[in-house]
Amino acid sequence: MNADIIxxxxxxxxxxxxxxSFIGSQLHLIASLAWLKSHPEYTSxxxxxxxxxxxxxxxxxxxxxxxxxxxxxxxxxxxGDLISGVLAVLLGALFIFSDLFAKxxxxxxxxxxxxxxxxxxxxxxxxxxxxxxxxxxxxxxxDGHAWYEFSNRISAPIGHAIGGFFITIVSFGALxxxxxxxxxxxxxxESKISRSLEQDDKANEQKKLSLKDVFSGIGKILNxxxxxxxxxxxxxxxxxxxxxxxxxxxxxxxxxxxxGMEINWIxxxxxxxxxxxxxxxxxxxxxxxxKMLGFCxxxxxxxxxxxxxxxxxxxxxxxxxxxxxxxxxxxSSSLSIHLTTRLQEMIPVDATGVVMGFIVSMAYICTPLALxxxxxxxxxxxxxxxxxxxxxxxxxxxxxxxIKTVTNRTDWIGGSENAKN
Numbered sequence: 001m002n003a004d005i006i007x008x009x010x011x012x013x014x015x016x017x018x019x020x021s022f023i024g025s026q027l028h029l030i031a032s033l034a035w036l037k038s039h040p041e042y043t044s045x046x047x048x049x050x051x052x053x054x055x056x057x058x059x060x061x062x063x064x065x066x067x068x069x070x071x072x073x074x075x076x077x078x079x080g081d082l083i084s085g086v087l088a089v090l091l092g093a094l095f096i097f098s099d100l101f102a103k104x105x106x107x108x109x110x111x112x113x114x115x116x117x118x119x120x121x122x123x124x125x126x127x128x129x130x131x132x133x134x135x136x137x138x139x140x141x142x143d144g145h146a147w148y149e150f151s152n153r154i155s156a157p158i159g160h161a162i163g164g165f166f167i168t169i170v171s172f173g174a175l176x177x178x179x180x181x182x183x184x185x186x187x188x189x190e191s192k193i194s195r196s197l198e199q200d201d202k203a204n205e206q207k208k209l210s211l212k213d214v215f216s217g218i219g220k221i222l223n224x225x226x227x228x229x230x231x232x233x234x235x236x237x238x239x240x241x242x243x244x245x246x247x248x249x250x251x252x253x254x255x256x257x258x259x260g261m262e263i264n265w266i267x268x269x270x271x272x273x274x275x276x277x278x279x280x281x282x283x284x285x286x287x288x289x290x291k292m293l294g295f296c297x298x299x300x301x302x303x304x305x306x307x308x309x310x311x312x313x314x315x316x317x318x319x320x321x322x323x324x325x326x327x328x329x330x331x332s333s334s335l336s337i338h339l340t341t342r343l344q345e346m347i348p349v350d351a352t353g354v355v356m357g358f359i360v361s362m363a364y365i366c367t368p369l370a371l372x373x374x375x376x377x378x379x380x381x382x383x384x385x386x387x388x389x390x391x392x393x394x395x396x397x398x399x400x401x402x403i404k405t406v407t408n409r410t411d412w413i414g415g416s417e418n419a420k421n
Contacts, residue, residue: 005143010193011135014077017189018128019151021081024182026159028088028117029053031175032110034167035095039103052111056118057125058365073127073134078190080124084117085183092177131193133344142288142341149281149337156274233339233346234362235403236298240339241366243305243396244332246388247273247325254325259318272322276329284334288341298338302400305331309393 006012032049067076091113098106128148136144163175255269290297308327315321 005136005140005147008135011132011144011147013189013192014128014131014135015147015151017077017081017186018148019155020182020189021084021186022152022155023159023162024088024179024186026155027163027175027182028114028179030159030163030167031095031172031179032114035110035172049111049114052114053118056115057122058361060119060122060361063122067123073130074190074193074195076123076127077131078187080120080127081183081187081190084120084124085180085187087113087116087120088176088180088183090180092173092175092180095173095176096171098173129340129344135193138345141344142285142337145337145340145344146281146284149284149333150278153274153278153281153333232403233343236400237336237339238362238366239396239399239403240332240335241362243309243392244328245366247328254312254321259321269321269325273325273329276326276331277333278329279326280330280333280335281337283330284337287334288338298335301331301335301338302396305335306393306397309389309396313387313389313393 006015036049091109094101094106094109101109132144132148133141166175287297292300304327308324308331311320311324311327315324
């Protein structure tokens with residue numbers, strides 16, 4: 001990643017705000033899971049809480065993206081974080097004075113406020129992606145997305161460590177309160193972003209999509225030859241999420257069935273996967289738009305991903321399993337950044353929100369669909385659960401070849417004339 005991009009004031013304000021709020025969100029997650037687990041009667045509500053956290057983004061991301069194109073992205077991220085902060089502070093106050101309320105009311109407040117924050121974030125995510133495009137030059141887009149993804153990845157271990165330490169010292173309400181303050185601090189940082197960023201975009205106001213035309217607007221973008229390549233990228237994003245999302249569900253089988261280890265080894269395997277994700281973020285901008293042996297970088301990334309799935313299928317020791325997981329993490333994070341960057345390069349500024357909102361929604365919808373598919377498959381193939389990795393490899397390669405075959409060469413992401421040798 002290029003460190004010079006952080007020196008750009010507007011991008012730095014956006015990035016540091018995102019980092020702070022990401023860390024706060026991890027505190028919210030730790031507090032919620034710990035509180036639910038500490039009350040045995042509410043343990044079964046953990047899936048409901050996780051659904052409440054992700055479903056609003058899956059359902060609202062598409063419409064949130066269209067709304068971003070109708071308004072100021074700067075204002076959307078500011079007010080999105082402010083409202084999220086107020087909701088989180090309210091939740092913190094309820095839990096600090098929890099003795100005054102019945103536990104079922106606290107559970108209801110937790111679910112409803114988590115949904116409210118999710119709705120705010122369904123607007124915030126596409127607005128942030130649009131602001132990244134406005135705060136950096138076109139040839140710096142990949143670095144911009146890499147730094148944004150870096151703040152997301154690094155916030156998890158930091159937030160988990162802080163939350164894990166303080167959960168035994170302070171109350172659950174204090175962690176929720178800290179999350180609220182992190183959102184407010186993020187909004188303050190974003191409020192310092194220059195208003196002039198979007199002045200040039202005002203001329204396109206009459207061209208912006210209305211909420212009624214969201215789906216037709218997306219269709220026009222996808223089918224417009226002026227934006228060649230978008231269809232193949234959207235299909236690749238869908239494919240990537242479908243095949244990567246189920247990996248956590250298969251961790252117990254890797255730890256117990258392949259390695260013959262105790263169940264706590266799941267944590268070590270997650271660490272290795274996370275390490276791969278982190279390294280993928282670091283190298284993404286260095287390998288972007290490269291070609292090797294006549295193949296574009298996306299060709300090689302898919303080939304390595306399929307090879308990693310085969311390695312997980314055939315591995316018999318922790319070295320093979322660890323290396324396979326590391327490769328899956330590395331390729332999935334770097335490829336995700338590359339695809340997002342290519343989309344940003346192709347679509348016009350006034351349609352950035354709706355297209356990126358569509359991508360965000362699709363990513364969140366893919367996860368439950370993929371997990372449902374794996375749950376059904378495990379019923380059919382258990383105890384040969386690891387056969388799924390072989391199927392992942394074959395299907396991933398097959399779908400990729402189909403996508404590349406049915407799209408025109410000029411529509412293919414690797415066919416751009418600006419690819420570097």
